Amino acid sequence: MSKTKVIYLVSGSRHTVPPNQKSPGVPRIIETLSANDTIAATYKVVSKYDCSLQFQDYNKGKYLHIKPTLWNRFFESLLSYTPQRFRKYVFGYTLVDRIVYYEGIRRLIKKDKPDIVITFMHFALFKKLCLAYPKAKHVYFFRSTDLKYRLGTDNIEFLVNNSSGFLANTKSPIIELQTLMSNCDFPKETIYNSIKLTDFTDKISSECSKCYRQSLGLTERDFIIGYAGRLSEEKSILELLEAILHLKNSGCIVHLLIAGSIANESTPNTAYYNEIMSFVKLNIRSQVHFLGWLPNQKLYKFYNALDIGVLLSKYSEGNSMFLLEALSMGKPVIATSIGGNLEIIIDEKNGFLIEIKEVTAQLVIKIEKIIKNKVQLKNMSENALNYIKQNHTNYVMVDKFNNFIKKL
Incomplete structure (x- = not known):
């Protein structure tokens, strides 16, 4: 019998999962896809901690959060004194809380060693996690249109060379990727946003x-x-x-x-x-x-x-x-x-x-x-x-x- 795959759904957005009242669509989509354990696959979600979670009853073994630890607070304080150009050069982005959040995710993935990592949204985080734990199968979930315009040629090449699959919430990025990289033979799928009929x-x-x-x-x-x-x-x-x-x-x-x-x-x-x-x-x-x-x-x-x-x-x-x-x-x-x-x-x-x-x-x-x-x-x-x-x-x-x- 093949072993159960451990799949991490990682949110590049700084909104928490499970969602709260202020959450946009992405946390709700991640929650929907994660509530889907089978004999073949177990899902865990990585997102940013939000204080509203202390009032929610949720599965703490499934929903993992990058919390404001003493180390994270110190790291954030230290970064706030560094020039933006330094943060851009070292991390590729400049927002202090995003740097702290993404570094926390990187450490968690290296420690837990999941079989599959699916990164939602920000490509910089996808690259970071590919490099942090290359033994996992990495999938990027692109949630926009105009793939080349948003990622650039170098990032698309990185995607093709390091990814085991590609997801998008419209058809056009998949068509564009196949056109740009005809040798791109890993699985691709359009997973649209979805509606919980009882909500609407x-x-x-x-x-x-x-x-x-x-x-x-x-x-x-x-x-x-x-x-x-x-x-x-x-x-x-x-x-x-x-x-x-x-x-x-x-x-x-x-x-x-x-x-x-x-x-x-x-x-x-x-x-x-x-x-x-x-x-x-x-x-x-x-x-x-x-x-x-x-x-x-x-x-x-x-x-x-x-x-x-x-x-x-x-x-x-x-x-x-x-x-x-x-x-x-x-x-x-x-x-x-x-x-x-x-x-x-x-x-x-x-x-x-x-x-x-x-x-x-x-x-x-x-x-x-x-x-x-x-x-x-x-x-x-x-x-x-x-x-x-x-x-x-x-x-x-x-x-x-x-x-x-x-x-x-």
Whole structure:
């Protein structure tokens, strides 16, 4: 009988696993994939410690954390006095807490000697762990698009020479890797983000929609657009607001719910945020409703209240949790024709695809169209829900992940 493989899922993100109320999508995905022990494979997760964990009941043998030990505190204090250029030269990155966290992971992997290490997100950590314990089979989980642009030629060569497999949350990086490196013959798989149906789909409720709308002073007759995410220029927020103003001037009143807070963003664009707020105040104050940051447990109320979602990324988009969550609540999404959006949205079926260069104009056209055609909106809603049930549940992605592990 072959021995059980010990597989470490390592988070390059500094969010803790198991996730807490403030966790984004990645910790939730890691938790889903790790709760998957079999006779052939045992999973452990490495992430950064968060003080909220002291109030959580979790498997401490499965979820390992890099904790703020005396050594780590001393190391962090020492690093804070070193020049950024020194930290960049020695470690390849400059954030002090990231250096301490990644060094802690390196020591843990060298000590525990797992059979397989799957590193999520940051390539610098993947390289560090490959070099720290080369006897393990290393897999990099790339969670974006534009592989060569984000990694560079040297890092792609390192990946090919040192990895036993490659995962991505969209198809395009796998296609790009195969094109760039035709000799790359290790296993590759797309593991999309997934939805826990009990968190969203099972909570679809017309009564919940009615109550949430009423709490905002809105009625069942109002047409509501929704967006959850960063309030950044990359997400075309001003173009969206301009479309709402254009519709208003033509006699079509729509409302916009925005779930997000600049205070929670790691690199907030304050000038752009102020521009957003000024535009709303001067032009469409009564139509835009800022909800602030919403924890995952409350998002279903937000989605219930919507007629349609918008995801208007300009430069890149991987596999958006907002997009999947909206669809799982039966809400079609208007999305820009880039990155992972193209793999999820089927134009005119479960949403609309629009061009980046014409965001405002095409938004106006699509919104006017769907407001006038309630039958199409109903059909798109059903298509959205069925698409998620067939393609993006936790069960579907765990099964794909298991099959990938068997190939290593």
